[in-house]
Amino acid sequence: MRRMGLGSRILWLCGLAAAFLTQPDCVRGQNAGSATGGHEQSPQAVDVAAIGTLLQQLQSQVQELSGQVRSLKAQQESAQAESAELRKELDAAKSELISLSRQPGDVTSAQFAVSSSVTQATTEERIARLEENQQLSDAKAAEQSQTKVESSSKYRLRLSGIVLFNLYANRGTVNNQDFPDLATVPGPLSSDGTFGGSLRQSQIGLEGFGPTVAGARTSAEIQFDFAGGFPDAPNGVTYGLMRLRTGTVRLDWDKTSIIVGQDALFLAPLSATSIATLAIPAFAYSGDLWSWTPQVRVEHHFTLTSDSSLLLQGGILDGLSGDTPLQQYYRNPSWGENSGQPAYATRLAWTRTLHGENLIGGVGGYYSRQNWGFGRSVDAWAGTADLTLPLGNLFEFTGQFYRGRGTGGLGGGIGQTALWIGPLTNPDTELYGLDSMGGWAQLKYRATSKLQLNGAFGMDNPFAWELRENGGSQPYYLFPLSKNQSTMVNFLYQPKSDIVLSLEYRRLKTYVLDSNANAANVITMSVGYMF
Numbered sequence: 001m002r003r004m005g006l007g008s009r010i011l012w013l014c015g016l017a018a019a020f021l022t023q024p025d026c027v028r029g030q031n032a033g034s035a036t037g038g039h040e041q042s043p044q045a046v047d048v049a050a051i052g053t054l055l056q057q058l059q060s061q062v063q064e065l066s067g068q069v070r071s072l073k074a075q076q077e078s079a080q081a082e083s084a085e086l087r088k089e090l091d092a093a094k095s096e097l098i099s100l101s102r103q104p105g106d107v108t109s110a111q112f113a114v115s116s117s118v119t120q121a122t123t124e125e126r127i128a129r130l131e132e133n134q135q136l137s138d139a140k141a142a143e144q145s146q147t148k149v150e151s152s153s154k155y156r157l158r159l160s161g162i163v164l165f166n167l168y169a170n171r172g173t174v175n176n177q178d179f180p181d182l183a184t185v186p187g188p189l190s191s192d193g194t195f196g197g198s199l200r201q202s203q204i205g206l207e208g209f210g211p212t213v214a215g216a217r218t219s220a221e222i223q224f225d226f227a228g229g230f231p232d233a234p235n236g237v238t239y240g241l242m243r244l245r246t247g248t249v250r251l252d253w254d255k256t257s258i259i260v261g262q263d264a265l266f267l268a269p270l271s272a273t274s275i276a277t278l279a280i281p282a283f284a285y286s287g288d289l290w291s292w293t294p295q296v297r298v299e300h301h302f303t304l305t306s307d308s309s310l311l312l313q314g315g316i317l318d319g320l321s322g323d324t325p326l327q328q329y330y331r332n333p334s335w336g337e338n339s340g341q342p343a344y345a346t347r348l349a350w351t352r353t354l355h356g357e358n359l360i361g362g363v364g365g366y367y368s369r370q371n372w373g374f375g376r377s378v379d380a381w382a383g384t385a386d387l388t389l390p391l392g393n394l395f396e397f398t399g400q401f402y403r404g405r406g407t408g409g410l411g412g413g414i415g416q417t418a419l420w421i422g423p424l425t426n427p428d429t430e431l432y433g434l435d436s437m438g439g440w441a442q443l444k445y446r447a448t449s450k451l452q453l454n455g456a457f458g459m460d461n462p463f464a465w466e467l468r469e470n471g472g473s474q475p476y477y478l479f480p481l482s483k484n485q486s487t488m489v490n491f492l493y494q495p496k497s498d499i500v501l502s503l504e505y506r507r508l509k510t511y512v513l514d515s516n517a518n519a520a521n522v523i524t525m526s527v528g529y530m531f
Contacts, residue, residue: 153210155208155209156208156209157209158206158207159204159206160205160206160207161202161204161530162202162278162528162530163199163202163529164199164202164526164528165197165199165526165527165528166178166197166198166199167196168194168198168522169522170193170194170195170520170521171192171193171520172508172519172520172521173185173187173190173520174508174520177198178200178201179201179227179276179277179278179279179280180508180522181277181284181286181484181486182481182484183509183517183520184510185479185512186518198238198240199240200225200240200279201277201278202226203225203245203278205222205224207220208220213251214251215253216258217251217252217253218249220250220261221246221247222247223244223245223247224242224245225279226243227279228240228241228243229241244262244292246261246264246292247261255300256300257298257299257300258296258298259296259297260295261294261295262293264290265289265290265291265410266299266313267345267365268400270388270398270399272440272454273444274488275492275526275528276502276504283456285484286458287401287402287438287439287440287458288400288439289407289410290411291320291410291411293317294318295318298315299311299312299313307353308351308352308353310349310350310351311348311350312346313347314346314347315345316343316344316345317344317368318334318336318343319335319336319337319341319343319368319369319370319380319409320336320409321335321380322408322415322416322417322476323335323409334409335370335372336368336409338370338371339368339369339371339377340371341369342368343368344368345364345365345366346364346365347362347365347384348362348363348364349362355392358388360387361387362384362387363384364382364384364385364386365381365382365383365384366380366384366404366407367380367381368380368381368406368409370406372424374427376430376431378406378433379405380404380406380407380409381405382410383402383403383404384400385400386398386401387399393446394445394446394447395444395446396443396446397443397444398441399439399440399441400440401437401439402438403436404435404437405435406418406434407436412436412460414460414462414484415476416436416462416477416481417433418432418434419431419434419466419470419471420432421471432466434462434463434467435463436462437461438458438460438461439458440456440458440459441456441457442454442456450493451491451492451493453489453490453491453492454488455488455489456487456489457485457486457488458485458486459484459485461483467513481513482512483510483511483517485509486506486508486509487506488504488507491503497530498531499530500526500530501526501527502524503523504524504525504526505521506522506524507519507521
């Protein structure tokens with residue numbers, strides 16, 4: 001509107017100037033007429049005076065217009081600069097969102113066992129979510145004035161983690177107080193129940209985002225917790241030692257990724273939802289294969305249709321066999337490493353969009369040769385199956401199953417890998433890999449966008465007849481274990497995206513071969529702050 005006004009004023013001034021430029025002829029005609037009437041006046045004097053006045057007015061108008069044009073030009077330049085700055089901020093935000101949308105590392109995947117699926121919410125919940133998003137936007141606006149994580153590299157580094165406080169009450173005897181996985185035989189000094197608190201399942205993670213190499217986005221992450229044991233000091237149980245969990249380097253193309261480092265088992269990718277047991281998976285030694293294993297793997301995505309795809313994964317792994325280190329500072333080879341070759345694993349997963357959620361079904365395989373000396377070897381293997389099945393917007397079923405032999409290094413067989421009778425150092429002692437099978441299943445109910453309920457059951461079942469015939473000298477427990485069951489129910493509440501509260505009940509039931517079962521009840525209350 002201002003530009004149209006200026007144009008009209010310029011046209012009006014030009015017209016006025018043109019009219020006055022033709023005025024001398026008119027004035028002369030009028031003077032001639034007046035002379036015949038007897039009134040004489042100098043036409044030149046009239047023309048000069050009128051033109052001078054008009055020129056002064058025109059000069060004033062031009063100066064005013066020039067000032068307005070300069071002001072408009074300054075405003076335009078300022079708007080262009082502001083637009084360029086906003087575009088830079090938008091590009092930076094897009095880059096950050098792209099990096100966040102990649103597969104997350106261990107800490108992010110815990111999000112700490114809270115589901116990331118978006119469900120239908122009531123109007124009040126949507127308003128609350130909008131308010132939280134506004135708070136996050138305000139925090140982003142103030143973020144530029146905060147101190148950033150600094151590294152020796154020029155590329156971005158992100159710190160994340162969780163401060164997790166657990167209060168636990170155990171009724172019965174368990175192998176580990178703050179995150180137990182076995183019910184054990186009561187000792188002479190055992191009590192009817194225990195109570196305590198712990199922070200050692202808290203986690204810290206660092207993730208770096210590097211340059212593009214050969215068209216691949218590069219990144220790296222490393223994760224720690226404080227469940228690595230206790231120092232030999234008074235009250236050392238509260239001084240949890242830092243422990244390496246995972247650490248990987250990734251090269252990600254559009255459909256292909258190469259991952260090297262120490263990571264979770266990709267052939268058994270699921271875990272039950274729990275923040276009471278972040279140090280190990282919720283159903284470790286109760287049907288859930290798990291291990292943080294050095295590995296090199298390749299992943300490739302195949303697009304089948306607009307709503308379905310295939311994921312093919314394959315790689316080599318360190319052939320861990322579940323044995324404990326012989327020395328505190330020096331690394332001796334495990335029985336799998338003693339074979340002189342790596343372990344091999346693969347997985348094929350099919351994904352299809354179902355009602356806005358992902359239906360995922362996968363199958364996997366594992367093989368590792370173990371050398372136990374004197375020509376004795378065990379061909380360890382495992383077959384796995386996993387399923388994630390959304391049941392509408394409120395329910396979700398997840399489960400995982402395995403069948404294998406010599407899988408103690410992967411948490412199978414309740415950690416038992418091989419069996420023998422007689423001294424292991426005797427060349428005549430025969431050795432056998434232990435067959436086992438197990439799995440777990442979970443049903444999740446999302447009551448609201450902030451509250452979820454989970455119920456799950458898991459069981460690991462080594463073959464009892466093999467334990468009975470060949471388990472006389474198995475080195476893992478005081479007595480051979482033939483079955484381990486775990487039942488879990490928990491409530492998880494997230495009032496804010498960075499705060500999570502949980503109340504969990506778990507019942508453990510561990511069977512000693514040809515003996516009574518040991519049972520324990522565990523109640524855990526958890527408070528976590530994610531950053």
